[in-house]
Amino acid sequence: MSNKILKPKKCSLYQFSQTYANNPMKCVEFFLSMKWPDGFSCDCCNCHDYYLIKRVGKTKTSYIMECKKCHKQYSLLAGTVFESCKLDFYKLLLGIFLFFNENKGISAIDLCSYLDVNYKTVLLLETKCRILMSISNSRQLMESQFYEADIFHIGSKSMNKAGRASEQQSVLGVLSTAQENKYPSYIKLRLIKDYTGKSLKTNIEKCCILSKKAKLNTDGEKGFNILDKQIQVNNEKINYEEKDHRLYWLNTIIGNIKNNITGIYHGVTKREMPLFINEQEYRFNHRYTGNQIINKVKECLQSSFPISHRQIVYILNISLPYFSTAC
Numbered sequence: 001m002s003n004k005i006l007k008p009k010k011c012s013l014y015q016f017s018q019t020y021a022n023n024p025m026k027c028v029e030f031f032l033s034m035k036w037p038d039g040f041s042c043d044c045c046n047c048h049d050y051y052l053i054k055r056v057g058k059t060k061t062s063y064i065m066e067c068k069k070c071h072k073q074y075s076l077l078a079g080t081v082f083e084s085c086k087l088d089f090y091k092l093l094l095g096i097f098l099f100f101n102e103n104k105g106i107s108a109i110d111l112c113s114y115l116d117v118n119y120k121t122v123l124l125l126e127t128k129c130r131i132l133m134s135i136s137n138s139r140q141l142m143e144s145q146f147y148e149a150d151i152f153h154i155g156s157k158s159m160n161k162a163g164r165a166s167e168q169q170s171v172l173g174v175l176s177t178a179q180e181n182k183y184p185s186y187i188k189l190r191l192i193k194d195y196t197g198k199s200l201k202t203n204i205e206k207c208c209i210l211s212k213k214a215k216l217n218t219d220g221e222k223g224f225n226i227l228d229k230q231i232q233v234n235n236e237k238i239n240y241e242e243k244d245h246r247l248y249w250l251n252t253i254i255g256n257i258k259n260n261i262t263g264i265y266h267g268v269t270k271r272e273m274p275l276f277i278n279e280q281e282y283r284f285n286h287r288y289t290g291n292q293i294i295n296k297v298k299e300c301l302q303s304s305f306p307i308s309h310r311q312i313v314y315i316l317n318i319s320l321p322y323f324s325t326a327c
């Protein structure tokens with residue numbers, strides 16, 4: 001019997017448009033079930049009945065809910081990352097669908113054409129989708145008997161005045177596999193500032209559950225040795241000429257991730273890189289989610305929080321020194 005996992009079918013764009021296009025009530029239902037999975041319930045009076053109020057604005061038509069008893073009004077996107085979004089429900093859902101349904105990524109220019117909205121709006125939409133992916137990533141640790149870990153560099157190799165690659169950042173990649181060097185399961189990616197044992201230990205502990213029964217394959221980077229009290233570390237230098245070396249899968253996946261970031265998204269800055277790294281981690285770990293992806297998005301939306309463009313820029317700016325590698 002073949003061990004090959006059959007990839008579940010992706011969400012069908014045809015079925016998506018059959019359900020949601022020209023059907024604002026279906027779009028309302030999506031966000032309503034996200035906000036109230038057990039049906040509408042008023043915070044103030046526990047009433048389950050509501051009026052749906054349609055508001056036709058200059059740029060979009062929006063819907064708000066009003067409790068039939070106490071008349072408290074609710075916006076369906078309030079309290080989520082898409083609070084005060086400029087898109088109407090269908091365009092927002094379609095944008096989310098197109099962004100999450102891709103295995104590799106989708107450029108803002110392409111999404112702009114598909115949604116027929118301006119570039120700035122799409123940039124913000126994509127950034128917020130990446131925030132949703134980051135929220136989901138941070139929820140789970142990997143648990144396996146077999147791990148592979150390595151450090152790679154990402155970012156443009158443009159030279160600064162000192163002739164050094166100024167945009168490159170170091171990323172720690174940790175992969176869990178179902179068997180040693182076989183059948184990749186999940187990946188975790190973390191931007192790191194240095195390769196010291198302390199830094200690698202802290203970051204790996206945030207990625208996976210370590211145990212003395214489990215094995216960690218690495219490539220001779222001294223810092224990984226610090227973990228040998230918690231896990232069996234095989235940290236010998238690897239001969240990359242060998243066909244099936246110990247980090248074959250991690251290296252292959254990292255190669256694909258680098259191609260996705262540089263091939264689809266041009267000129268990602270150092271400041272934005274943490275979000276793009278998180279996006280790739282999410283996409284890899286959800287490669288078998290298939291047509292359940294839209295329900296996954298709903299779960300991420302439930303635990304999201306409002307954030308403005310200004311706040312995103314501020315957070316990325318203040319965290320930049322933390323992620324900058326001394327080259």
Ligand SMILES: [Zn+2]
Pocket residue numbers: 042043044045046047067068069070071072
């Ligand atoms: Zn009420």
